Amino acid sequence: MSALALFASAPAAAVSSAPGLHALPALPLSTQLIHLIAALLLLLSFAMLAQRRVVNLVNLFAAQGALLVASTVAVAYSTGDAELYQSAALTLLLKVIVLPLVLHRLIRRLHAEWDTETLVNIPTLQIIGIVLVIFSFVLAQPISRFAGEATRGTLGIALALVLLAFLMMIVRRKAVAQVVGFLAMENGLLFAATSATQGMPMVVEMGIGLDVLVGVFILGIFFFQIREQFDSLDLQHMETLKED
Amino acid sequence: MELLIVLAIPLLGAAVLAFVGQRGFAPQVNLAFSAATFAAASVLTARVIAQGPMRVFAEQFFIDPFNVFFVALTAFVGMTTAAFSQPYMRIEQDRGRLTAARLRLYHSMYQAFMFTMLLALTTNNMGILWVAMEAATLTTVLLVSLYRTKASLEAAWKYFILCGVGIALALFGTVLLYFAAERVLGHAGMNALLWTRLDAVKGRLEPGIIGIAFVFLLVGYGTKVGLAPLHSWLPDAHAEGPTPVSAVLSGLLLNVALYAVMRSKVLVEGSLHAFWPAQMLMAFGLVSVLVGAFLLWRQKDVKRMFAYSSIEHMGIITFAFGMGGPVANFAALLHMTGHALTKSAIFYTTGHASQKAHSQRIEDIQGLREQSPALGWGLMIGVLAIAGMPPFSVFASEFLILTTAMQQQPWATPILLLGLGVAFGALFLRGQGMVFGRSSLRELSHAPNMAPVFVHLALVLLLGLWIPQFLVSWWHTAAAMIGG
Numbered sequence: 001m002s003a004l005a006l007f008a009s010a011p012a013a014a015v016s017s018a019p020g021l022h023a024l025p026a027l028p029l030s031t032q033l034i035h036l037i038a039a040l041l042l043l044l045s046f047a048m049l050a051q052r053r054v055v056n057l058v059n060l061f062a063a064q065g066a067l068l069v070a071s072t073v074a075v076a077y078s079t080g081d082a083e084l085y086q087s088a089a090l091t092l093l094l095k096v097i098v099l100p101l102v103l104h105r106l107i108r109r110l111h112a113e114w115d116t117e118t119l120v121n122i123p124t125l126q127i128i129g130i131v132l133v134i135f136s137f138v139l140a141q142p143i144s145r146f147a148g149e150a151t152r153g154t155l156g157i158a159l160a161l162v163l164l165a166f167l168m169m170i171v172r173r174k175a176v177a178q179v180v181g182f183l184a185m186e187n188g189l190l191f192a193a194t195s196a197t198q199g200m201p202m203v204v205e206m207g208i209g210l211d212v213l214v215g216v217f218i219l220g221i222f223f224f225q226i227r228e229q230f231d232s233l234d235l236q237h238m239e240t241l242k243e244d
Numbered sequence: 245m246e247l248l249i250v251l252a253i254p255l256l257g258a259a260v261l262a263f264v265g266q267r268g269f270a271p272q273v274n275l276a277f278s279a280a281t282f283a284a285a286s287v288l289t290a291r292v293i294a295q296g297p298m299r300v301f302a303e304q305f306f307i308d309p310f311n312v313f314f315v316a317l318t319a320f321v322g323m324t325t326a327a328f329s330q331p332y333m334r335i336e337q338d339r340g341r342l343t344a345a346r347l348r349l350y351h352s353m354y355q356a357f358m359f360t361m362l363l364a365l366t367t368n369n370m371g372i373l374w375v376a377m378e379a380a381t382l383t384t385v386l387l388v389s390l391y392r393t394k395a396s397l398e399a400a401w402k403y404f405i406l407c408g409v410g411i412a413l414a415l416f417g418t419v420l421l422y423f424a425a426e427r428v429l430g431h432a433g434m435n436a437l438l439w440t441r442l443d444a445v446k447g448r449l450e451p452g453i454i455g456i457a458f459v460f461l462l463v464g465y466g467t468k469v470g471l472a473p474l475h476s477w478l479p480d481a482h483a484e485g486p487t488p489v490s491a492v493l494s495g496l497l498l499n500v501a502l503y504a505v506m507r508s509k510v511l512v513e514g515s516l517h518a519f520w521p522a523q524m525l526m527a528f529g530l531v532s533v534l535v536g537a538f539l540l541w542r543q544k545d546v547k548r549m550f551a552y553s554s555i556e557h558m559g560i561i562t563f564a565f566g567m568g569g570p571v572a573n574f575a576a577l578l579h580m581t582g583h584a585l586t587k588s589a590i591f592y593t594t595g596h597a598s599q600k601a602h603s604q605r606i607e608d609i610q611g612l613r614e615q616s617p618a619l620g621w622g623l624m625i626g627v628l629a630i631a632g633m634p635p636f637s638v639f640a641s642e643f644l645i646l647t648t649a650m651q652q653q654p655w656a657t658p659i660l661l662l663g664l665g666v667a668f669g670a671l672f673l674r675g676q677g678m679v680f681g682r683s684s685l686r687e688l689s690h691a692p693n694m695a696p697v698f699v700h701l702a703l704v705l706l707l708g709l710w711i712p713q714f715l716v717s718w719w720h721t722a723a724a725m726i727g728g
Contacts (some may be wrong), residue, residue, distance in 0.1 A: 204371030211378040238398040
């Protein structure tokens, strides 16, 4: 229950420290929509942080991708930028369809459907997460004031998404979960790009997409190699190489 | 046009070797592609020296004396490493450490890795630079995990996760850079990330954004440079991958990552007019020197030891770039060249030495000179050169960096001297132990190719004694471009 309570407080902390949100009623619909999506993305990040089952983690990742598509479309609509629709289509294809499918297939073939992780202190994790969100907003404050009306405040959330995914990668021990964390981090970066700058140049976005896709394929092969060598996808067994 | 050829050859090589990489003639094909890349890079270099900087393909690529220097160095070491890997990988295959499919993967990824580095060096687009760096990470992850042993999988995983996180931070920095650029250049699409455009308006970029962007870029690309405390992937990746991969990681990839940092620094300094970016570089550099030097003493694995030595040297170079100014920049470029050539030569010799000993442990490698004089002396000379003994070029550049530090940053001189001294002691002691003493080493199934080792060492010696005039003026131009 305490985890749920913390869930509720996370977006609240986000909203109260975001500049420009006091004028909420005066904002156009698309802007309000972007803010809503940003808040939902943040909520999803916390849900991922607390999710034990690997399969559900992939579903949450797909949901995150879908929200990202929605936000990109909203930004594209409000700025009238045609290139952003292409970017949204690319995200839809890669983050909502291809990557979750690939990950689900991998999990099935690894017989890891029922894999769960024993995350002992989820409440502590959530509190650290909230501290990260506050830190992100403080860091983004000097930058956000240069952003356009529609996207002000979302840069802080984008940075928070990156840092929360980072936290997830640190605390997870399962290889698949670490990769989902890596992809979630990439989602956060993409959100930063769309919200702050109306998307990176198309060539760059396609390059990033290609890198991510290739990366996941390579890691997919790795899963099998790791399991073959270590008899488990648990990275705790990987502690032979030490810093000395 | 030359540029297109430089990029096309390794890409074509990767495609061709993806099909024939397991055949008996594949190492020769690999060498041929690498040599062709070097030939094309030489033509490109000659043209840039003669005609000055050029922008090609709607400004998407930009070649100036600064990056063409890296292109030439990358293509050269790429070629010699391909020559070294010919007998080395055959021996590995004879010993059953590699299947034919893995060998094919190795050859194809080697060329793909060359392509990504050359793309990162020549692109004018800061976004493409990021994409190429990430692609370089992916190709090397496959190369590091080539043996598929527990340790190599662990090293590759660690490498991927750490560099993946690091490079994600660099992407955030790039997004912020784009954000700042759009405010000045308007919604210029893909042109807003062109380095030349950014360089032209760097005085008008919003300092508040650029400052934060630089922190992300430095930490992100700095992870790939192996700057302490972000270095922990580096020794594992060097030790567990095949030796040719260690040589190109140390000699080339770290340089390319540092190149990305320097491109960012030029923009930041033009925008901020503050000293803190330079101070951050110097601090990261000094910490790396100390961490690298002291951890050298604790190493039992020969490749890990030289990996820590790479951390130390990247620290020296980063410190020199941080000091800035024509002399320090010149010294840093000279040091990069000296380090790339010497360190790869050392990896060539230690690779064969550990094949002879059937072990990478330093205590198992004894009396290399007795069993194989060429390898033994090659390693000894390499160790002396990398430890900074005169008359090699590493000594000359370290001397220049130290004297500049005494004038500009006197506080840093004792720290540098301490690091250099500690590293010298460790390298000399361990190197001597491996080269001299009673030998228990065995013969190899293929004779090692010693030409790359001695060509590299001869070049390092030459650069220490006398730097050709064209090289001096070339580096001076490059050093002036980085400013500081």
